[in-house]
Amino acid sequence: MTASRIRLLNALGLLGISLILYIGFAIEFLYDELPCPLCLLQRVGFVFVMIGFMLNVMQGAKPINYGVVLVGALFGATMSLRQIAMHAIPGTGAYGSPIFGYHFYTWAFIIFVATIFGVAVLLLLTRDVIAISDEPLSGFYKLICWIAMVIVGFLVVMTFIECGPWECPGDPVNYWLFHQGGG
Numbered sequence: 001m002t003a004s005r006i007r008l009l010n011a012l013g014l015l016g017i018s019l020i021l022y023i024g025f026a027i028e029f030l031y032d033e034l035p036c037p038l039c040l041l042q043r044v045g046f047v048f049v050m051i052g053f054m055l056n057v058m059q060g061a062k063p064i065n066y067g068v069v070l071v072g073a074l075f076g077a078t079m080s081l082r083q084i085a086m087h088a089i090p091g092t093g094a095y096g097s098p099i100f101g102y103h104f105y106t107w108a109f110i111i112f113v114a115t116i117f118g119v120a121v122l123l124l125l126t127r128d129v130i131a132i133s134d135e136p137l138s139g140f141y142k143l144i145c146w147i148a149m150v151i152v153g154f155l156v157v158m159t160f161i162e163c164g165p166w167e168c169p170g171d172p173v174n175y176w177l178f179h180q181g182g183g
Contacts, residue, residue, distance in 0.1 A: 045076020
């Protein structure tokens, strides 16, 4: 596999995770469903996955960057599995609206596991390939990186708006910033 194809696969992974987080924001605003603390931690896992993919796009594929992806995916999978387990107990209900029959935290778990599997396959396919490219980033790759950076910026700002400088509520019902700091 060539360095340019590896860069493209990493860029597509970065774009895919960015789109997932944009969908999370759409659900948050369209259905007025604020993310719970475990949801926010899953977003942290997605951000680490994005950072690893972005480093591979910008610097060329390196094992350490894939390590960042894998650590982020393992962290996110752990957080989403914790949330799945919390709501698997009869009578505890669920958090948020289902999407195609599964809640967002279940989809997050599936996506994290798929990411781990995908990176493992990519590492197997490229084990003898040095994927560091001397080619400058094209506009396509720069656009994908900017899309990712914008979503991370949204995450930071929206988390502060929801939680403020304090610990986030376990079952958020409003944004801290819009309710006189009542955190």
